[in-house]
Amino acid sequence: SQQGEEDPQALSIQEGENATMNCSYKTSINNLQWYRQNSGRGLVHLILIRSNEREKHSGRLRVTLDTSKKSSSLLITASRAADTASYFCAAYSGGGADGLTFGKGTHLIIQP
């Protein structure tokens, strides 16, 4: 079953603007991760936020986590053309499975 569900599915903004993507999940998690995928490439880990954290920063990235609402957001500030990519939230699905469960992703386009 799908753990994360990103919103919006696609987002197009001007370079320099901030981009916000949201993720909702279904079951309890220990941590939530965000990954980026450039077109036709593998995924790159961006940031991990633990269930006891509410906010975390890494460079131009800010991630929030609201466990009561089972939601997370990824904010990219001062966007650049190189930020154009698909962004996925992911969490370990628990039970016997050891792999990550991903949402469908948000495709972000930064217009120069």
Next chain:
Amino acid sequence: SQTIHQWPATLVQPVGSPLSLECTVEGTSNPNLYWYRQAAGRGLQLLFYSVGIGQISSEVPQNLSASRPQDRQFILSSKKLLLSDSGFYLCAWKRVREQFFGPGTRLTVL
């Protein structure tokens, strides 16, 4: 440093033909390894994971199988491909909670 390789990068195969995709990891020992598939415009779906040589766990029933003949080698196979097997196949290894992905194999079944 650790590196993960996948090959081939792209593959076009007819329906009913066999498949073998290979993934190798360098710079780490006894990694947890994973195969994911990404259909067009979708997120990733976990197919198999392995915690050691010869140990394979399957997450979804399908036309595919996986094997781990060596510590840092993970192979995805099929005896007879279906059209629905088309997709982008990604191998990954895990360090603590973070996963590191290979460059992927784009498989088109015609």
